[in-house]
Amino acid sequence: MMDFFQNVPKIELHAHLNGSLSNRTLLELGAMKYGKDNPGPSNDECFYRITNGQNLTLKECFQKFKYAHDLTDQPETLRYATRAVIQDFAADNVVYLELRTTPKKTVHMSKKQYLTTVLETIRTAQNEIPSITVKLLPSIDRSKGLQEAEENVSLVIELCQEYPDIIKGMDLSGAPFGTRFSDFGNILKKAQAHRLKMALHCGEFEDDDEIQAMLEFGTDRIGHGTFIKGVNLQNAKKRGIPFECCLTSNVKCSTASSYEEHHFKKLWEEGFAVCICTDDFGVFDTSLTQELRTCSEIFGLTTQDILRLQENTIRYTYANDEEKHKLTEIFNNFRKTMKID
Ligand code: IMP
Numbered sequence: 001m002m003d004f005f006q007n008v009p010k011i012e013l014h015a016h017l018n019g020s021l022s023n024r025t026l027l028e029l030g031a032m033k034y035g036k037d038n039p040g041p042s043n044d045e046c047f048y049r050i051t052n053g054q055n056l057t058l059k060e061c062f063q064k065f066k067y068a069h070d071l072t073d074q075p076e077t078l079r080y081a082t083r084a085v086i087q088d089f090a091a092d093n094v095v096y097l098e099l100r101t102t103p104k105k106t107v108h109m110s111k112k113q114y115l116t117t118v119l120e121t122i123r124t125a126q127n128e129i130p131s132i133t134v135k136l137l138p139s140i141d142r143s144k145g146l147q148e149a150e151e152n153v154s155l156v157i158e159l160c161q162e163y164p165d166i167i168k169g170m171d172l173s174g175a176p177f178g179t180r181f182s183d184f185g186n187i188l189k190k191a192q193a194h195r196l197k198m199a200l201h202c203g204e205f206e207d208d209d210e211i212q213a214m215l216e217f218g219t220d221r222i223g224h225g226t227f228i229k230g231v232n233l234q235n236a237k238k239r240g241i242p243f244e245c246c247l248t249s250n251v252k253c254s255t256a257s258s259y260e261e262h263h264f265k266k267l268w269e270e271g272f273a274v275c276i277c278t279d280d281f282g283v284f285d286t287s288l289t290q291e292l293r294t295c296s297e298i299f300g301l302t303t304q305d306i307l308r309l310q311e312n313t314i315r316y317t318y319a320n321d322e323e324k325h326k327l328t329e330i331f332n333n334f335r336k337t338m339k340i341d
């Protein structure tokens with residue numbers, strides 16, 4: 001039987017570049033950086049277990065970020081990784097992708113070179129893989145402090161001039177503990193003043209005041225939103241702010257106790273603006289196809305519901321009107337081909 005979940009066109013709005021490297025890509029990058037005979041960063045047991053698809057502990061899952069960062073610290077490997085991620089999403093029938101990544105200064109690259117490499121790779125991919133439209137939301141890793149945040153915003157504002165069709169907004173992510181959103185507000189406002197959209201990780205842990213501050217600041221989408229409740233939840237609904245729900249990521253990170261208990265269920269049933277995303281498909285060993293299948297199996301969404309969920313997501317993208325129109329046509333054609341009203 002045709003796999004509906006694979007075949008339905010999909011929209012991905014919350015994907016971190018270095019969390020979206022498949023095991024195959026990690027191995028290929030390892031061979032590029034360290035040579036074919038010794039592809040592991042330190043040839044260690046954990047890298048072997050990860051790239052051989054063995055069951056991993058959560059700690060080993062997070063180890064993948066460390067390997068990914070080590071392997072993408074040169075322009076050549078970063079270019080290869082970016083291209084591989086776009087290709088993997090396209091192969092999963094994702095037709096529109098908003099990718100995020102934190103610009104990093106490494107021994108081989110400045111932050112500007114890092115971002116430019118990703119942007120140029122996206123630009124080239126637009127011609128070579130025309131089935132997928134790709135945008136970039138550069139990230140601020142809040143655990144890296146305010147100076148890094150300032151640097152990232154300045155750089156993004158500068159590069160926006162050259163890549164206005166690709167850079168559409170900014171993300172605030174990283175481990176939130178020990179930092180306060182209010183410290184980042186004024187820095188992010190500068191990006192907002194340049195008409196950049198704000199796709200902030202919001203409500204990943206319990207802190208009503210921080211969530212309220214993010215809503216008042218004017219986040220355009222909510223990354224996860226797991227712990228948003230009460231007045232904040234009603235405000236998010238009133239303003240129609242879309243929630244980016246990442247089922248497997250939340251279950252594996254234990255911010256949701258199970259798929260069944262995931263807050264997507266409430267959001268969907270109560271008519272919130274909501275979409276399904278992968279977060280880090282490489283780290284959490286999933287795909288958007290898999291997330292939609294899980295959504296259907298666990299929450300009882302029909303194929304019609306899944307299609308509606310994807311079509312709704314067009315409105316939550318930071319694509320321009322023409323691009324949104326093209327996406328709508330893709331879904332209309334899919335409906336016609338599948339004879340779905
Ligand atoms: P990168 O920005 O391309 O290096 O993607 C990996 C980075 O994304 C991680 O080092 C974290 O800073 C961030 N990230 C990935 N998943 C999450 C999440 O669930 N919460 C917060 N930050 C995340």
Ligand code: ZN
Pocket residue numbers: 014016173201223279
């Ligand atoms: Zn995330």
